[in-house]
Amino acid sequence: MLPFSRVAILGLGLIGSSVARAIRAAMPTVRLSGSDADPAVRARVIELDILDDVADGAGAAVVDADLVILCVPVGAMAAVAAEIAPELSPGTVISDVGSVKGQVLADLTAALPGMAIIPAHPVAGTENSGPDAGFATLFRNRWCIITPANDADPLAVERVKSFWTAIGSNVEVMDARHHDLVLAVTSHLPHLIAYTIVSTASDLEDVTRSEVIKYSAGGFRDFTRIAASDPTMWRDVFLSNKEAVLETLQRFSEDLSALQRAIRWNDGDALHTLFTRSRAVRRAIIDAGQDTAAADFGREHE
Numbered sequence: 364m365l366p367f368s369r370v371a372i373l374g375l376g377l378i379g380s381s382v383a384r385a386i387r388a389a390m391p392t393v394r395l396s397g398s399d400a401d402p403a404v405r406a407r408v409i410e411l412d413i414l415d416d417v418a419d420g421a422g423a424a425v426v427d428a429d430l431v432i433l434c435v436p437v438g439a440m441a442a443v444a445a446e447i448a449p450e451l452s453p454g455t456v457i458s459d460v461g462s463v464k465g466q467v468l469a470d471l472t473a474a475l476p477g478m479a480i481i482p483a484h485p486v487a488g489t490e491n492s493g494p495d496a497g498f499a500t501l502f503r504n505r506w507c508i509i510t511p512a513n514d515a516d517p518l519a520v521e522r523v524k525s526f527w528t529a530i531g532s533n534v535e536v537m538d539a540r541h542h543d544l545v546l547a548v549t550s551h552l553p554h555l556i557a558y559t560i561v562s563t564a565s566d567l568e569d570v571t572r573s574e575v576i577k578y579s580a581g582g583f584r585d586f587t588r589i590a591a592s593d594p595t596m597w598r599d600v601f602l603s604n605k606e607a608v609l610e611t612l613q614r615f616s617e618d619l620s621a622l623q624r625a626i627r628w629n630d631g632d633a634l635h636t637l638f639t640r641s642r643a644v645r646r647a648i649i650d651a652g653q654d655t656a657a658a659d660f661g662r663e664h665e
């Protein structure tokens with residue numbers, strides 16, 4: 364039996380449109396509605412024909428839905444929740460895909476008292492945005508972390524778990540605060556570092572912009588992919604996960620200072636030890652089947 368039969372998706376960019384495509388592929392009988400604040404996105408989604416019904420407003424999209432998924436930047440979750448509040452039927456499950464969970468759980472709980480709120484974070488994405496960037500296999504074999512409050516309805520949690528499993532994800536349930544700490548290290552800090560490196564390189568006065576582009580081999584090129592990620596989305600991530608990001612950044616700055624000292628004092632052993640440890644982390648990720656670059660390449664050519 365399907366966990367949900369009428370799903371509404373609010374925010375039809377990379378993630379919202381991918382969720383829609385994945386539902387169509389895995390659960391074709393589910394009735395799909397949705398909306399987006401941007402009229403150009405709504406028009407494009409109608410052209411792409413990935414939903415049964417594209418409404419002009421979020422309120423109209425959620426009428427009769429048994430699952431509503433908010434796929435907007437984390438800073439817009441509270442406003443969207445307030446907009447849909449009067450239109451929700453009792454028993455509707457509310458979820459989201461935000462990259463930060465503590466703030467979103469608090470915002471949704473405040474705006475939708477008494478509703479079943481089961482936040483989720485598919486740890487899958489790309490640097491692209493908008494409905495054309497989405498694809499049905501985005502969540503296949505990727506983790507989706509579900510972060511319900513302690514007193515959440517266990518049946519609603521099970522239904523959201525089944526939903527993500529049906530579209531190919533591996534599901535883990537975690538406390539929202541713990542999620543935010545883990546993701547600060549594995550996702551938010553790396554994005555901050557990529558934004559900084561690209562900005563530093565293009566600011567350097569003795570290296571012209573064209574040289575940065577011309578000689579952007581290997582490492583720098585990889586950083587530019589991450590640094591091309593959506594500015595609104597990432598502004599919201601850093602402002603919503605301030606505490607964990609600042610804590611992680613403090614640790615990172617200390618480690619960077621230690622490296623600086625090792626280089627200054629020709630401490631080759633310290634450098635070698637650190638680089639050896641890092642290489643082991645990369646190998647562990649590959650052994651665990653979590654290196655997604657090859658998989659992404661495969662998908663683009665499916």
Ligand SMILES: NC(=O)C1=CN([C@@H]2O[C@H](COP(=O)(O)OP(=O)(O)OC[C@H]3O[C@@H](n4cnc5c(N)ncnc54)[C@H](O)[C@@H]3O)[C@@H](O)[C@H]2O)C=CC1
Nearest residue numbers: 374376377378400401434435436437461462488489492493
């Ligand atoms: N991009 C990624 O790789 C991943 C993103 N996420 C999360 O998914 C969410 C969506 O991100 P993307 O799909 O990448 O962004 P996107 O920029 O591709 O799509 C977001 C859409 O939300 C719409 N929107 C913004 N404010 C709105 C409002 N008040 N009402 C209705 N629609 C509104 C925008 O017009 C846009 O079409 C974010 O919370 C992000 O943190 C989660 C996993 C991966």
Ligand SMILES: O=C(O)C(=O)Cc1ccc(O)cc1
Nearest residue numbers: 462485486487488489490550
């Ligand atoms: O493109 C990449 O490398 C990403 O890291 C994608 C991504 C961005 C944000 C998330 O919350 C989850 C995944």
